[in-house]
Amino acid sequence: MHDTKIGFIGLGNVGAKLAGSLLRHGIPLTVRDLNADLEDAFVRKGASKASSAREMAEKTDVLITCLPSPAASADVMERSDGILAGLSPGKIWLEMSTTDSTEIKRLGALAEARGATAMDCPVSGGCHRAETGNISIFAGGSRAAFERVLPILSILGRRILHTGPLGSASILKVITNYLCTVHLAALAEALSVSKVAGMDMNTTYEAIRISSGNSFVHETESQVILNGSRDISFTMELVVKDVGLFQALATQLRVPVEISPLVLDVFKDGQRRYGGRELSPNIIKRLEEACGIQVLGEGFPPQMIDEEPEAPGYEVVPRGTKAAPSGAA
Numbered sequence: 001m002h003d004t005k006i007g008f009i010g011l012g013n014v015g016a017k018l019a020g021s022l023l024r025h026g027i028p029l030t031v032r033d034l035n036a037d038l039e040d041a042f043v044r045k046g047a048s049k050a051s052s053a054r055e056m057a058e059k060t061d062v063l064i065t066c067l068p069s070p071a072a073s074a075d076v077m078e079r080s081d082g083i084l085a086g087l088s089p090g091k092i093w094l095e096m097s098t099t100d101s102t103e104i105k106r107l108g109a110l111a112e113a114r115g116a117t118a119m120d121c122p123v124s125g126g127c128h129r130a131e132t133g134n135i136s137i138f139a140g141g142s143r144a145a146f147e148r149v150l151p152i153l154s155i156l157g158r159r160i161l162h163t164g165p166l167g168s169a170s171i172l173k174v175i176t177n178y179l180c181t182v183h184l185a186a187l188a189e190a191l192s193v194s195k196v197a198g199m200d201m202n203t204t205y206e207a208i209r210i211s212s213g214n215s216f217v218h219e220t221e222s223q224v225i226l227n228g229s230r231d232i233s234f235t236m237e238l239v240v241k242d243v244g245l246f247q248a249l250a251t252q253l254r255v256p257v258e259i260s261p262l263v264l265d266v267f268k269d270g271q272r273r274y275g276g277r278e279l280s281p282n283i284i285k286r287l288e289e290a291c292g293i294q295v296l297g298e299g300f301p302p303q304m305i306d307e308e309p310e311a312p313g314y315e316v317v318p319r320g321t322k323a324a325p326s327g328a329a
Contacts, residue, residue, distance in 0.1 A: 063087075
């Protein structure tokens, strides 16, 4: 495993933390990002860098992309000096971006036409868990491909789910990001109503946490809302992109969803008011401004820290299915 050469493209909020886990475990790593400062920070820690995505594909065994949009992934793959130009039989491309399932299948077919293996492996659980290697990973692709990359995924994440064929992981990632956004929008309303009602916000936090209204989003994003930092390392433009992908999927499948368009409109309004780079938990500012309030508590952290000890990842086996083959987890 430690002889596998890995190339990592996209050193943003999540990508840098995933790449950092590989470096921390002594994996030979080559990095690339449009921001040279981000590249240089990894080089100082022992990584190499490539002059192009094509060069990276030629000199590594596994290519990982973690990029902000389907368009960015397509550009990195298909440009004349992109990944596809450097792929050859036996190499693996792991798409860890949140992307469109149709697009990952299209690009995956181009990779496989060159003899390479393609998988979509988006992550979920927040940047604080990406940093410690405790994030969850969805992995779409053949069972054989999954077992081949499981040792790598077990370094990058803790709970790893084989979701089915290529593209299936991207569908589930879009669905789970949509649910996260719904929870955030609902919490912004719940916390604001509680504040206007005169409730103590620390007591409100605990009441939600110990009740049927609790969620992963409450235990993370509500804390940075009540701190006032609102820093969850995720922006409104990314929310609009992700919920837009969910809405497009629902429309394509002719599912008459009703909540999704409302949530999308809320965050589009937030993007118009505060800018696309505004942190997503600050969607609560719309209600704070409307009501003349500040929704703050006492003693909450400015950023989430993963307190779960790092441990090797393992395969999550869905109910009603057989356990993973011996040695696969």
